[in-house]
Amino acid sequence: MEKVEVGVFLSDCGNQLSKTLDFEALLKHVKQVPGVALVARASEFWRGEGLKTLLEAIQGKKVNRVVVAEGLPKLSEVNIVEEVEKAGFNPYLVEVIDLKDHCAWPHRNTPKEATEKAKAMLLAAIERAKLFEPLEKLEFPALKSVLVIGGGIAGMQVAEDLADLGFKVHLVEKTPFLGGLAARAGRFFPTDDCAICIQSPASDVKTITHTSRKCVYRSGLSEIPNLNILTNAKVVKVEGVPGNYKVTVEKKPRYVNEQKCIRCDLCTTVCPVGVPDEYNAKLKKRKAIYINVPPVHPPVYVIDESVCKFHDCGKCVEICPTKAVELDQKSKQVTFNVGGIVVATGFQEYDPSVVKEYHYDEYPDVITNLELARMIDGFGPTNGMVIRPSNRKPAKRVVMVQCVGSRDRRWNPWCSSICCMISLKHAMLIKSAYPDTDVTICYIDIRTTGREHEYYYEKARDMGIKFVKGRPTEIGHDPEADLLIVDVEDAVSQRLLELEADLVVLAPAMVPPEGTKELAEMLSIELEEDGFFKEYNAKLRPTETKLRGVFLCGGATFPKDAPTTSLHAHSAAVKAAKFLSKGKIVKYQRTAVINEDYCGDCEFCPVTCPYNAINLVQKDEEHFVAQVSDLLCEGCGVCVGTCPVNAIELRHSRPNQMAAQMKALMSINGTSKPLILAMCCSECGHTAVDSSGMAMMQYPANVRVMKVPCTGILQVHQFLEAFKAGAQGVMVVGCKSDGCHYEVGSPTAKKRVDLAKMLLKEYGIAPERLEMFNMVFIEGDKFAEAARMMTERVEKLGLLRLTGAS
Amino acid sequence: MAHGKEEKHALPFSKEVKEQLGGETITLCYQCGTCASSCPVAKITPKFNPREVIKLSLWDERQGILSGDAIWLCCSCYNCQERCPQKVEIADVIYALRNIAIKEGNVPKIYSEFANGLINEGRIVPLSKFVEKKRPDYGLPPLEPAGVEALRKILSATGFDKLQQKKEEAS
Secondary structure, three states, X not given: OOOOOEEEEEEOOOOOHHHOOOHHHHHHHHHOOXXXXXXXXXXXXXXXXXXXXXXXXXXXXXXXXXXXXXXXXHHHHHHHHHHHHHOOOOHHHEEEEEOHHHHHOOOOOOHHHXXXXXXXXXXXXXXXXXXXXXXXXXXXXXXXXXXXXXXXXXXXXXXXXXHHOOOEEEEEOOOOOOOHHHHHHOEOOOXXXXXXXXXXXXXXXXXXXXXXXXXXXXXXXXHOOOEEEEOOEEEEEEEEEOOEEEEEEEEOOOOEOOXXXXXXXXXXXXXXXXXXXXXXXXXXXXXOEEOOOOOOOOOOOEEOOOOOOHHHOOHHHHHOOOOOEOOOOOOEEEEEEEOEEEEOOOOEEOOHHHOHHHOOOOOOOEEEHHHHHHHHOOXXXXXXXXXXXXXXXXXXXXXXXXXXXXXXXXXXXXXXXXXHHHHHHHHHHHHHXXXXXXXXXXXXXXXXXXXXXXXXXXXHHHOOOEEEEOOOOEEEEEOOOOEEEEEEEEOOOOEEEEEEEOEEEEEEOEEOOOOHHHHHHHHOOOEOOOOOEOOOEOOOEOOEXXXXXXXXXXXXXXXXXXXXXXXXXXXXXXXXXXXXXXXEEEEEOOOEEEOOOOOOOOOHHHHHOOOOOEEEEEOOOOOEEEEEOXXXXXXXXXXXXXXXXXXXXXXXXXXXXXXXXXXXHOOOOOOOOOOEEEEEEOOHHHHHHHHHHHOOOOOOOOEEEEEEOOHHHOOHHHHHHHHHOOOOEEEEEEOOOOOOOOOOHHHHHHHHHHHHHHHHHXXXXXXXXXXXXXXXXXXXXXXXXXXXXXXHHHHHHOOOOOOOOO | OOOOOOOOOOOOHHHHHHHOOOOOOHHHXXXXXXXXXXXXXXXHOOOOOHHHHXXXXXXXXXXXXXXXXXXXXXOOOOHHHHHOOOOXXXXXXXXXXXXXXXXXXXOOHXXXXXXXXXXXXXXXXXXXXXXXXXXXXXXXXXXXXXXXXXXXXXXXXXXXXXXXXXXXXXX
């Protein structure tokens, strides 16, 4: 093994730090530490002359481990890592610490004590760096092709974006036609024009400029070279890993040849089978061979195999002028490889018949918003007329009921977010086409949050649409007068009303579509409690999942309006492109490693790993061992903390490194107060310490900070070892329990802290000496307060003496 | 709202109700009015509206709610509770309000009479000569006196009798 030569680079931030810290003493202290080959001092080391000194030292092979004490660690570390890597030096041999925010600034009133703490911090960094090992750089394949699941507004947009960016895209839609819920909705707010407007594809350059919008039916979507559209198809199997998936799709037979059909409509004239048209709210009948509405994509008929008589009839085959009808088509499976998967499965309208008091099943004149949308659509079953389904006469009094099965803790507790706008849109479309129609909206709260949305509400009032603030208790039917009666209290006027209506339109909740759970299982991604897909982070990564390589967009994560769905689709396209564009995934082996001699036959780590990165594999006939996927492992260390036999280590945070660091931090006190070790996670915990320093919040210098990847890595014995190393109190500082960057780390750490407290009690050590704190970056005040509180608490408890400890 | 004039209590009224058995769900209410339109009492009198009772309780209008008639007008049909989309246990909230009112000595005379009937005769509705006469006509046996002793033990163990005495002292 090569001799370890540590270079220590001390930045004084333009002599700002030397106002508090005695740099001469620090330099002297560092020089005498065994293994230190070089000590340098400059104003800064992350750029300019300082960086040059650092790079010269590693290039000249004077040092093979680097410790940098910087003033702006989070920013400077990025730059230092990049620069040393360029110079051919492994970045995992560098340790960067912060003498400003973690020492000089929070202890500026006690310079002598601060200097002693700085000595301990430097020593800890050196001892840790001595044990560093270089990490390998790994490469994994990333195929430049994407599977998009769902052919609604989101799926079509993301498919188009990615195809235009040069990726091979497979768009899989389970129904025979593209368009999804959007196409059924007919018209969209806030423009009141067709729902299926999407950006024009690049292939249609002759007629379309970049400023024009086009609809899917005229878009030439099928002409995009890289786009493979599979309708009437379902994803049945997904194997492989991010970057390289093998996908199996089952394509159901259409019974009509897509290349031959010319959509002459002769087949429907001879088809003898008539069934209620589900797509068009059952307000008309369709044939066994059909299309949803005249403008559909693909523009090809389909046979409904559940009702067609096939060879017992065969009339469509006879009449078809192009011989496009092929009754012997069979279901077939196609497989292809993709690098990434975009889920764009949208949402669906909830079945409102569960709300018994609204009698949706029973009264034909009680309909849903989507059914009304079909009526309003000119291509729809009534050609735009708003009628009463019971007698097909025009509806003159329309009452709309909001929040049906939504904002309802009996069914779906969430606000479906788009129904207020849908009802306002419908009310205005009815009112402008038939001004003598009386339209009333019963609402709990009108929610019009969005650009131009409040204007919709204003316009609706101006048009004479009535608003009743109240949720009806019952929809009744008066058979003699043949009308519906809506029983509702208007809270504003405090009146009980019985509204007479020809047509009642319910605004049902929007819920995840059928099959969502199965798809989530197939893709190994998670669902939220509401049943929609769970995004990686609602605030910053709304279109990614925890599994790199699987992306989400549109209503798959929650009901969305068209503008938001578009944004989402473009975002998912960019994220997928970013992930795959290099054709490979490059990452350092900053991962967990299993010691197979110890590991065996328990299932703790695969169950705990938040990234499904650990599998059990057969070791010999009777035994299993854990195996970590370097591709999926994020290096948090939750498995390390979970392993009952210490068989797992993180390559970038070995137990011996942590122990050396802990021992060094506790080896020098220099204050009159008891030493306290703060074990902080590298995410919120450590940055909260940064922010307390940045704001110059004061806490005593006896509090020493040790960074760990995630508090989830900590094991019970490590808390005990801290006391053994000389700590009189131990703080564990992690993210908020519901905001852990590795999801389960911080709540797991809390459990271990509680367990350790029980053990401490058994050992006769006051359990209050150990405490877990949860905070976010901006809560520096909370850290400073916690540090002061713990110091006071431990001072009161008195000196802890452990037998056998130094 | 005349908060200043009201008697000072340790807890805001809404919290006090929430801590009372039956009152736990009160803060879930978002005032949709489903209860009001479900209520058979509200249909015949403007004196009672369950939505309003909850609203005023949430506004901490302690005195108004406890000394008023409204909470005693609920007929406990549970229509509102069945249909409440927020699962507010409205009828139970009203029981909670009544229980607080009774502790304060606010109880309508008729309920007091019911309570006395229960303690003394084991019946809420006293036996009348009319009923006794009518029973044989329907082939019913004469009513035996109820087992008041066992009932009194229960009422005493639960503190019901003391509540009643307190009420009588107050009036």
